[in-house]
Amino acid sequence: GAGVSQTPSNKVTEKGKYVELRCDPISGHTALYWYRQSLGQGPEFLIYFQGTGAADDSGLPNDRFFAVRPEGSVSTLKIQRTERGDSAVYLCASGAGTSTDTQYFGPGTRLTVL
Amino acid sequence: EDQVTQSPEALRLQEGESSSLNCSYTVSGLRGLFWYRQDPGKGPEFLFTLYSAGEEKEKERLKATLTKKESFLHITAPKPEDSATYLCAVPKYNFNKFYFGSGTKLNVKP
Numbered sequence: 001g002a003g004v005s006q007t008p009s010n011k012v013t014e015k016g017k018y019v020e021l022r023c024d025p026i027s028g029h030t031a032l033y034w035y036r037q038s039l040g041q042g043p044e045f046l047i048y049f050q051g052t053g054a055a056d057d058s059g060l061p062n063d064r065f066f067a068v069r070p071e072g073s074v075s076t077l078k079i080q081r082t083e084r085g086d087s088a089v090y091l092c093a094s095g096a097g098t099s100t101d102t103q104y105f106g107p108g109t110r111l112t113v114l
Numbered sequence: 115e116d117q118v119t120q121s122p123e124a125l126r127l128q129e130g131e132s133s134s135l136n137c138s139y140t141v142s143g144l145r146g147l148f149w150y151r152q153d154p155g156k157g158p159e160f161l162f163t164l165y166s167a168g169e170e171k172e173k174e175r176l177k178a179t180l181t182k183k184e185s186f187l188h189i190t191a192p193k194p195e196d197s198a199t200y201l202c203a204v205p206k207y208n209f210n211k212f213y214f215g216s217g218t219k220l221n222v223k224p
Binding site: 004031040042044045058093095101 | 150210215216
């Protein structure tokens with residue numbers, strides 16, 4: 001079926017604004033991960049969902065970042081009071097949720113905070 | 115400290131010139147090591163998973179190997195279309211968290 005999709009592909013916002021980034025995982029995948037990737041760096045873990053619950057949110061940098069996955073499928077990453085340092089590509093990945101899991105990534109959302 | 119380190123940061127090869135990329139890790143309790151390819155403006159694309167020391171996997175011109183402390187991605191007779199950033203990742207615990215290296219940017223000249 002279809003791969004992981006993310007919307008929007010690009011988001012430009014002003015400092016202090018609120019943004020929402022959406023991820024549609026591969027159908028049937030119970031595991032969902034959010035990462036942040038800065039230029040020239042590898043993806044940095046933010047949060048992991050298994051089903052509807054956030055099983056590990058240790059990578060969220062501060063309380064301005066929040067993510068939900070209310071029905072165990074689509075997930076939304078929410079960033080309040082955006083700062084210029086939040087500018088990055090935000091990647092979503094999904095997996096089957098097994099003990100030998102492989103992640104499949106979406107194309108990412110490029111967030112620019114002016 | 116859990117860490118994944120990749121070297122070199124960048125590698126320029128002539129078409130047909132074989133080489134190897136390195137991924138070393140200090141993440142405790144190996145659950146597997148993953149290799150990805152990332153093209154500019156795209157998300158990482160899965161290549162291989164290695165689960166135990168001594169394991170090897172191949173795909174076209176790529177071969178990945180794993181020891182207890184590092185993994186190598188060998189590229190044999192590369193072509194320009196192999197140009198990309200290659201990332202490795204190691205999971206923590208029950209795959210609830212992955213640590214990625216910074217990647218090796220490979221450029222293969224015709």
